[in-house]
Amino acid sequence: MASRFSSVQLQRRLYTTTSQWSVRQVRSSDFHGCLGELKNHISDSDxxxxxxxNTGSSSFPWHRLQPFDTYDTAYCKTKYAAEKFQILQFALCPFSVRESKLIAHPYNFHLFPRDELNIGMPSYSFSCQVSHLTSMAREGFDFDACIYDGISYLSRAQEFIAKVRMGCPTLTSNTNVAKSSSKPSVADSIFVQRVKSRVKNWKDACNSSSKKSDGLLSLLEKLIPGREQYGSRPSMTIDVCSERQVILVLELLMEFSDDLVPVVIPAKSGGTRAIRAILTSSKEDKILLEKELQNLEEEENKKIRGFREVIEMISASQKPIISYSSLNGVYLIFFIFGCFLFFVFLLFSNFCSNAFVLDADFTFIHSKFLAPLPTNIDEFASSLHLVFPRVLDVKHLMSKIGGLNKPTSITSALSYLKNHYYAPVDLDIPVEATGNDHKFHGHNAIWLCHLFAKVCSVLKIDLDGVQSNNNKRLASMLDECANVSSSFSPYHHKPEDENIKIWAKNAIKVSCRHLIFLWGFRDGMTARLLKTALEGSHEVFCEEFDVRFVDKKCAIVVFWQPGLSETFLDAINSDGIVGSLREMVSEGLRAAGYETYKRVCRLDLWEADLAESLERAMLEEHHSILEAEPETVRLDINYSNDSLIYLNDL
Incomplete structure (x- = not known):
C-alpha cells in the first residue's frame, strides 16, 4: 500500500513539475515557422x-493485445487499430545527456487529416474511443483548435498520387538520368531524330532572335504558336507517349546540357505527359534556374507533405528513436552479427545489429505517414527499418533492472526508480514557455526522456559516449555494459515454436498448440464453474489444465501436456462423444484451436465477441476447403429390366 501511495504521490509531483516545463505547442498556423528550429534541435541531439x-486503441476486450497473442496476431491487432483510429497529438522531444543533465527540446504537434489540397486525401472517416477523448478533454485539449488549426499531412504513397493528380512538374538532373540498356529500335531512331531536329531548329531560332533588337518583330515572334516562355526564358514542350520515350528524350537533352534544363511534366492519369526544355543564356543562368526550380519543388513538397516533413527530418537524422512500448514487450529481433551485446550495439555502434520493436505507435506512424500497412509482420519490419533503423524500447531496457519488468506506465517506473535507486538526472529545457504550456500536452515525451536517462544511469550506461566515435572508448563501454547483453539468439523466435503466456503476470509459457478456445456455454459461467463442468467430462480433463475467460462469451483452455488439445478437438467434433460433454455440445458448446484464432486476426474478422469471429472463421475455412476439393456428385440410378422401353414393341 505504501508503494502504491508513493506512486500516486510521484505522479502528482510529476504533473506539478510539468506545469513549469516548456513544451512548444505547434499547430498549422505556426508549423512551417518552427521547422528550421526543429531541424537544428534534431541535428544537435543524440x-x-x-x-x-490517438483517438482510440481498441473497442472490445479481445481486440486488445493479450498475453496469449503471438507476433503475428499482435501485429494484426495493432494494424487494425492503426487503420481505424487517428493521431491527434504527436509529441516529439530531441534530447541529449551531458554530465547527468538531460537537455531536452520538446514539441507537441496537433494533427488533423484535412483535405487541404482538394484531392480527396487524406480525409477519411476514423473511429473515436470515448475513454481516450475523455482523458484528453480532462487535460484541457482544445478540440476546436485541432479541427480548425490542426496540421494536415499526406503519406509518402499519397504524395506520389497527389503530385500526379495535380500535375506537379519535376526537375530532372541530367547527371541522374538512367541510360537505356536496350538497343534502340527503328521507331526509337526515327523519334530521336525528329526530336533532335526540333530542338536544334528551336535553339537556332532562339539564338538568332536574341541577337535582334527587342522591338516589334521580337514581340511578334513570341506570339507565334509553338513559341513558349518559362518566365523570361524560352522553353519548348516535347510530348511523349511512353516511359521509353521519356528516357530517350532525357538522353538526347544531355547533348545540350550546357544551356538546357529539362523538367518532367506528369500526366494526371499517371506516368509522364511531356518533357519541358528550358533554354538558359549561360552556365550561371542555368545554375540559377536549377536552384529556383529546386526551391519551388521543395516548397511544393512541404505544402503537400504537411506534418510528414517532420517524419522525413527524423528519418534523415538516423538518430535512435526512444519509445515506450504499449504491446507488453512484443519484440521481433533480426540479427546480423549474432546476439553479441544487442542493446549496447544498438545504442552506440555504427555496425549494430538490426533490431526491430513492434510498438503500436509505429504501426500508426507507418499507416498515416508512410504507406498502407503490409499484411504480415515481416514486411512491416523491413519497411519500417528503412525509415527508422534504430528504435529503442525503454520497456525492454527496463527488464534488465530487477523489479522493473512489471510497471505498465512511465510514472510507475519513475516511482520505482526513485524509491529503489539513486540515479540523479537534472532536466534542462532551454525553451521559453508559450501560451498553452501550462497544460499537460506533450509531456509524455519529456517523462520518457527522463525515464530513459534514469534507467541508463542505473545500468551504468554512459550516454555522454554517444557522440564519441573513439573505438577504444566504445569497446570500454561495451565491457562495462556486459551485464545488459541480450539473451536472444538468431533462432530464438521460430515460427513453429510460438510460446505464449496465458496470464500477464505469470512468467510460465506454453506452446500455442496446447491452447483451445471454447464458446457456446451457458450464461453466467465463470472460469471456476467452467473448469468444474469440464472436469471428468472427457479423459483429457483428467490431466492438469487451466481455464481463463477472454470475454463474456469465450474462454481459453490450456493443456499442460502435449497432444491433449488435438485429442479434445477430435472428440468434440465427432459423433462418438458421451457423458456430460455430449450434453454440453448439444447445448451449443463449440471449440477451435489456435490456428482458427490466427485466421480470425489474419482475415480481419473483428466482431464484438470473439465467439462470433471464431464462428465466421470456421465457416469460411469450411467453404474454402469445399472450393479447393470439390466432391463429385454421384447420381444413383436404379436399373431394372421392368423399367426399360423397347421401341420394337411400340
Missing part, C-alpha cells in the same frame, strides 16, 4: 523520444 495521442 536521441529522439516519441509519444502519440
Amino acid at each position: 536521441f529522439i523520444a516519441l509519444s502519440l495521442q
Whole structure:
C-alpha cells in the first residue's frame, strides 16, 4: 500500500513539475515557422523520444493485445487499430545527456487529416474511443483548435498520387538520368531524330532572335504558336507517349546540357505527359534556374507533405528513436552479427545489429505517414527499418533492472526508480514557455526522456559516449555494459515454436498448440464453474489444465501436456462423444484451436465477441476447403429390366 501511495504521490509531483516545463505547442498556423528550429534541435541531439495521442486503441476486450497473442496476431491487432483510429497529438522531444543533465527540446504537434489540397486525401472517416477523448478533454485539449488549426499531412504513397493528380512538374538532373540498356529500335531512331531536329531548329531560332533588337518583330515572334516562355526564358514542350520515350528524350537533352534544363511534366492519369526544355543564356543562368526550380519543388513538397516533413527530418537524422512500448514487450529481433551485446550495439555502434520493436505507435506512424500497412509482420519490419533503423524500447531496457519488468506506465517506473535507486538526472529545457504550456500536452515525451536517462544511469550506461566515435572508448563501454547483453539468439523466435503466456503476470509459457478456445456455454459461467463442468467430462480433463475467460462469451483452455488439445478437438467434433460433454455440445458448446484464432486476426474478422469471429472463421475455412476439393456428385440410378422401353414393341 505504501508503494502504491508513493506512486500516486510521484505522479502528482510529476504533473506539478510539468506545469513549469516548456513544451512548444505547434499547430498549422505556426508549423512551417518552427521547422528550421526543429531541424537544428534534431541535428544537435543524440536521441529522439516519441509519444502519440490517438483517438482510440481498441473497442472490445479481445481486440486488445493479450498475453496469449503471438507476433503475428499482435501485429494484426495493432494494424487494425492503426487503420481505424487517428493521431491527434504527436509529441516529439530531441534530447541529449551531458554530465547527468538531460537537455531536452520538446514539441507537441496537433494533427488533423484535412483535405487541404482538394484531392480527396487524406480525409477519411476514423473511429473515436470515448475513454481516450475523455482523458484528453480532462487535460484541457482544445478540440476546436485541432479541427480548425490542426496540421494536415499526406503519406509518402499519397504524395506520389497527389503530385500526379495535380500535375506537379519535376526537375530532372541530367547527371541522374538512367541510360537505356536496350538497343534502340527503328521507331526509337526515327523519334530521336525528329526530336533532335526540333530542338536544334528551336535553339537556332532562339539564338538568332536574341541577337535582334527587342522591338516589334521580337514581340511578334513570341506570339507565334509553338513559341513558349518559362518566365523570361524560352522553353519548348516535347510530348511523349511512353516511359521509353521519356528516357530517350532525357538522353538526347544531355547533348545540350550546357544551356538546357529539362523538367518532367506528369500526366494526371499517371506516368509522364511531356518533357519541358528550358533554354538558359549561360552556365550561371542555368545554375540559377536549377536552384529556383529546386526551391519551388521543395516548397511544393512541404505544402503537400504537411506534418510528414517532420517524419522525413527524423528519418534523415538516423538518430535512435526512444519509445515506450504499449504491446507488453512484443519484440521481433533480426540479427546480423549474432546476439553479441544487442542493446549496447544498438545504442552506440555504427555496425549494430538490426533490431526491430513492434510498438503500436509505429504501426500508426507507418499507416498515416508512410504507406498502407503490409499484411504480415515481416514486411512491416523491413519497411519500417528503412525509415527508422534504430528504435529503442525503454520497456525492454527496463527488464534488465530487477523489479522493473512489471510497471505498465512511465510514472510507475519513475516511482520505482526513485524509491529503489539513486540515479540523479537534472532536466534542462532551454525553451521559453508559450501560451498553452501550462497544460499537460506533450509531456509524455519529456517523462520518457527522463525515464530513459534514469534507467541508463542505473545500468551504468554512459550516454555522454554517444557522440564519441573513439573505438577504444566504445569497446570500454561495451565491457562495462556486459551485464545488459541480450539473451536472444538468431533462432530464438521460430515460427513453429510460438510460446505464449496465458496470464500477464505469470512468467510460465506454453506452446500455442496446447491452447483451445471454447464458446457456446451457458450464461453466467465463470472460469471456476467452467473448469468444474469440464472436469471428468472427457479423459483429457483428467490431466492438469487451466481455464481463463477472454470475454463474456469465450474462454481459453490450456493443456499442460502435449497432444491433449488435438485429442479434445477430435472428440468434440465427432459423433462418438458421451457423458456430460455430449450434453454440453448439444447445448451449443463449440471449440477451435489456435490456428482458427490466427485466421480470425489474419482475415480481419473483428466482431464484438470473439465467439462470433471464431464462428465466421470456421465457416469460411469450411467453404474454402469445399472450393479447393470439390466432391463429385454421384447420381444413383436404379436399373431394372421392368423399367426399360423397347421401341420394337411400340
